[in-house]
Amino acid sequence: MCKSINRPGQPTQPIFKTLRSLRILIIHPKDREGEELIRHLNRIGCQVDAVWPIPSEIEPRIDVVIIMVREDQTRQLQDLFNDGRKLGPTIIALVDYEIPTVLQAVLDIGAQAVIGKPIRPFGVLTNLVLARQNWSQENHLNGKIHKLERKVAGMKKLNLAKALLMKLHNICEEEAYKILRDQAMAKRVTTEEIASSIINANEILSAGTKIGSSVKKLKIVE
Amino acid sequence: MELSDNSPWKVGVLFSQSGVTSTVEKTQLNGTLLAIRELNEAGGILGREIKPVIYDPASNPEQHQKLAEKLLCEDDVKVIFGCYMSSTRKAVLSVIEKHNGLLFYPTLYEGFEFSNNIIYTGAAPNQNSIQLADFMMNEGGKRVYMVGSNYVYPYESNRIMKDYIRQNRGTVVEERYLSLEAGEKDFIPIIDEIKAKEPSFIFSTVVGASTAFFYQAYAEAGLDPATMPIVSLTTSEAEIMEMGIDVARGHITSAPYFETIESDVNNLFVKNYRKEFGPDAPITSGSESAYSQVRIMAKGLEQVGMRDTKILRAAVLGSEYEAPQGRIRIDPDNNHTYLWPRVGRVNAQGKFDIIGQTFSSVKPDPYLVFPHHNDWSMQHFHVHDQKYVQVH
DSSP states (O other): OOOOOTTTTTOOOOHHHGGGGOOEEEOOOOSHHHHHHHHHHHHOOOOEEEEOOOOOOTTTTEEEEEEEEGGHHHHHHHHHHOOOOOSEEEEEEEOOOOHHHHHHHHTTOOOOOOSSSSSTTTHHHHHHHHHHHHHHHHHHHHHHHOOOOOOOOHOOOOHHHHHHHHHHHHHOOOHHHHHHHHHHHHHHHHHHHHHHHHHHHHHHTTTHHHHHHHHHHEEEEE | OOHHHHHHHEEEEESSSSTTTHHHHHHHOOOOOOHHHHHTTTBBBBBOEEEEEEOOOOTOHHHHHHHHHHHHHHHHTOEEEESSHHHHHHHHHHHHHHOOOOOEOOOOOOOOOOOOTTEEOOGGGGGTHHHHHHHHHHEEEEESEEEEESSHHHHHHHHHHHHHHHTTEEEEEEEEOOOTTOOOGHHHHHHHHHHHHOOOOOEEOOTTTTHHHHHHHHHTTTTTTTOOOEESSSSSHHHHHHHHHHHHTTTTTSSSOOOOSSSHHHHHHHHHHHHHOOOOOOOOOHEEEHHHHHHHHHHHHHOOSSOOHHHHHHHHHHHEEEEETTTEEEEETSEOOOOOOOOEOTTTTSSSEEEEEESSSSOOOOHHHHHHHHGGTTTEEEEOOOOOOOOO
């Protein structure tokens, strides 16, 4: 009979709200298909630029690159996207052959979506939304991973410094931590920085001695 | 080659004369036939008569697809006028693209489509939904109950409406979907829920024969349009005739055309329509789009003298026509049409009193995902009657 579908008042995903402010660069030959794609993205309401041949770099202001991936241009494609930038644009590949050579290039440039040629208007919006969503999720997760990696490295240092203090003063872990924290507060730096200086100092002072080698053992235990 | 030929221009016509949406589609068929009759009486196009090949696709997507294929392959037709529900347009889309024909679609829909082989002459959401939402937010309170038929148009229309309502700090108290075949009994729990939730208005995207059942159930429950109107984009003069004037009175619809528009062009259109189809024949926004799109096609055909899709389309895109609703134009950017948004309320004669309208046509924006309160579509929209609750 009658059913309730969405929760009433469920909002549209934020991705849709930013769609019309996206700056898109199309890298595709200036032919009818390329023009058709430009017109359709204009219909959707995005800000579109087009360039061909493959440029040597992409301006940082570009949010999304839609690029023709061809088997004879894999080198240029790799150079374009492996420029060491941390936060690259969203990438959508346009392909006309599903051959592994092309698909490998699609993977190499890190495309978040693929549009098949010949380009039809239907599916462009879907791939744009999907690519952008994948891209922002990827960035979000990368940011998270980066943060966690830093945290783990910091904890490693802290543990090592604690172990050194414990051995040196013959104290328990809690006391060692208190020393680190008090020093950090007194010098207005992080406990991590104090831990680093202890580790560095120990490496210099105990080069070749007994303490040095036992600390190496501690490192391995971790 | 085609110029030397004196055979008629054949065109396909696909409006359902049976099935759930036949009431309104018959008014679109009428609009189409009136335009063809007038053109033929004036000598045809370049001396050649227009000959419609008419089928009844029975409100059914598969039938639409099958008959569109027949028109394009067996009947040697290039141009088809037709379709009401989006499901039927989608069914025709693949066929019309495959055979490179041209479909003229005279119905409001939810947007988010573009095909090189379709000319869309009904309203996109930025030409009816947001005017209605804005009008109701200003005049009718902010608690909204939504009920619709279970297919693509109601879901997307509701999404647009919800975003707009949220921006204006309104709330959606409930959202329900019923089968396209829903009968009188199916609306009883809906009416009970409406009574319990007491919304400030009801947004209905119920289409076809169910529409009358819903409004009738509302009237029987003793609910009052003066305090809690049903507002819609699809309830037209045809559905009003089906449900009865007493049932329809006081409810609100947003559309680019109402029969009551005061203009010489419209007066003539109404007069000719009535002469052709009888004094009581309902004239809907769909009739008017169906009529105007034949005129626009004819104008293009006259210009180029051949029915090759690519050439005819080029002539149609960007062309203008003095339609009963006002001057319209096919937007070459997206194949949709510049239209004149209006809001009407059903009066004691079962006609729409126009209570809000634009004073210039609005460019279609079929890919408008997120309508803003200050969207340019709204810039010229004027409300005539601040107290919409007063029923004349």
